[in-house]
Amino acid sequence: MTHLSTELSDKLRAIFGDRFSTSPALREQHGRGESYHTAAMPDGVVFAEHTDEVAQTVRLCAAEGVPVIAFGAGTSLEGHLTAICGGISIDLSRMSLIVRVGAEDLDCTVEAGVTREQLNTHLRDKGLFFPIDPGANASIGGMAATRASGTNAVRYGTMRENVLSLTVVLPSGQVVRTGGRARKSSAGYDLTRLFIGSEGTLGIITEVTLRLYGIPETITAALCSFASVEQAVDTAIAVVQLGIPVARMELMDRGLIAAVNAYSNLTLKIEDTLAFEFHGSPAAVQEQVDMVAAIVDEHGGRDFEWANAAEDRNRLWKARHNAFYAVVSQRQNAKGWSSDVCVPVSELSDCILKTRALLQGCSVPAAILGHVGDGNYHVVFAVDPDNRAELDEVAAINKAMVLHALSVGGTSTGEHGIGTGKIDYLRREHGDAVDLMAVIKAAIDPMNIMNPGKILPE
């Protein structure tokens, strides 16, 4: 049963036909992400195919004060998609047109439902790529909405740095463009950045103009193992502090390596490991490799293992991208809980050691991994979502980890977002600035119909 008014249902049906559904299975699927959070079903799902259709839906919902929740690829990890106040989920996955690629300007415009893999497949022949890589095959709209980053951010930045402009449907149904195609602009408020990271609470993104990059002439990856997680992290810190422009620098603790071996059928040495990728001209890559090798050596790292061939690299990164599922699959019927903090890099080693101590005696499988070049790391837990005691245990570890990150100038979430999962930490992190966020939310979405209950605490 949905709580939609017959009137609204009828209107949506008239516009969308079969592309409007109230089937419980579809609603359930749209009321959750990839994490342990209990689903909260929307009252209906609309599959939009154009900006206009999104605008029409928003207008109809606004007229009745019904919530709207944008749905990209559903890979969210912090309960962003739970329809805690009901409403209509607007699924954007059919808005998958690559509108334009400007090879000369290294930019492109895509509809919000385009996924990063789809985009990169399309770009490959042109010698271009889009670097932001959250592992999951997320939608570009969803990535903008969560201010996503991932493995390449240490070199290329996050969605914040790589979006030139957006087309957005506002809560009124009005459609605006937040900018043009210039690399930089000082013309007015930065609306682009306001919507990036707003998690669907201020408007629905329907098109995104992105920066692109030439595929580097040389790409090389390497794995390197350490006797302790501390050595691995200190190596990463030294690389950052020397400004070596590594393209990827990922920490996987020994627990994670064991899980990854099992899940992806690999035989990596079960040790605390850093995975690197280097991009550039042959000479530039060689120079980076030499510098990193020297640092690794100094920190007692060993067994540089190379993955120069594209297929070896792909295998490595695929295994890394599946780390979440590797941990979760260590246990029958488990769900993943991925905590995510980001700290100043000088604090990283200490934070990770403290997190490690917190994990001593944790009753569920857990592993540490991280985009350590940014000071960003995660703990993935495999939890039974029906076991209250277990959830409380993990919540306590999560809380200690977040509070420590905040105490050293870090953030409660480097890339996954607030959703519902981190909502209790927002004020701890931002203090009175949260009131300013609420003022902005109330001004742009006075009826609170855009993904209500997310980001901002009551």
Place this chain on the structure above:
Amino acid sequence: MTHLSTELSDKLRAIFGDRFSTSPALREQHGRGESYHTAAMPDGVVFAEHTDEVAQTVRLCAAEGVPVIAFGAGTSLEGHLTAICGGISIDLSRMSLIVRVGAEDLDCTVEAGVTREQLNTHLRDKGLFFPIDPGANASIGGMAATRASGTNAVRYGTMRENVLSLTVVLPSGQVVRTGGRARKSSAGYDLTRLFIGSEGTLGIITEVTLRLYGIPETITAALCSFASVEQAVDTAIAVVQLGIPVARMELMDRGLIAAVNAYSNLTLKIEDTLAFEFHGSPAAVQEQVDMVAAIVDEHGGRDFEWANAAEDRNRLWKARHNAFYAVVSQRQNAKGWSSDVCVPVSELSDCILKTRALLQGCSVPAAILGHVGDGNYHVVFAVDPDNRAELDEVAAINKAMVLHALSVGGTSTGEHGIGTGKIDYLRREHGDAVDLMAVIKAAIDPMNIMNPGKILPE
């Protein structure tokens, strides 16, 4: 005479003593930037020394609905500082404390009045630098407020990319911090980016946390001349499209070179010129130089002239930084009018040629220069601010240049900002998104006391 109430005057005097002034000379100086715009005097000037003093002043002004205008270094070019509705200018130049340098994290926190030269002098011994360089010795707060960039932006980004967080006094007098020290965060709305580029219309920035960079091992500069501006620009475009990470790539047309020679006592060849700077390890710089030299060659460039010694480089960039004054000084009692657009780089050549055509027969001295790696260029005019016909002539050229930039997806201002000078173009550029900016402004500053009359058209 000022229009301040005796009550407000008395209160400000009680707090600030001599640091509150209503002297006409000081007010005049605070009611203008560096450009031709007619000054509009504030009613008084406060020299604040702490965030608290800024907050107190704002609270007092808010209580009477009196405007407040932040004043950094006064180098604005678009009439940002004109007190068109009167009010109090809050001069932040005495807030010049470098609060903290985190060499390990490549970041620092400074008070808003710290200038970029002061900061870089302070950082030099630590082997660090802050790259954003608008030529003028602007304040860090002012640079954040105008979303400034300059010569290094092609490599290091603009203020948008290089500010980690801000301390801001809101129109209510409340003080908020917009973020922490993590490199990235997905925790809530991007308030940092909202204040960057807001030109003092949403709040007054009192502290800024910045990203820093290690001083490159090798720095090399070079000048290269071309038979036509088209060749020079096409060279620049090719360098960008190949992704060569030049640190600076500046266009100076032959008219500018002549002016610069005269003003800075140099003997540069009077031709359309590109000035480059390369940063990196010796090998990386050599590689960049070789690639650029090949491109220059292909485009008929000649006479690569090197400036490897620090003093030669400094002389070169100082001359470039003085380009504005060089043009202005071509004429007695003239003022500068610097137009500023930014376009997708593939359009740059065409735009500059069209601009050149517009300048044919222009009755005042004018020269083209630009941060062409970003697609950003300026025309500097030396105008007589009392000559209406002349101002109309330049306004018409400016308008044609801006409208053309907008028509190819560019922006009406790449870095100088809107102020009052570009206010008529904001809606042309952003359409209905301007209404959204107005909603945000009204929500945050409902009494419209923060630098009223700037950015947003009536």
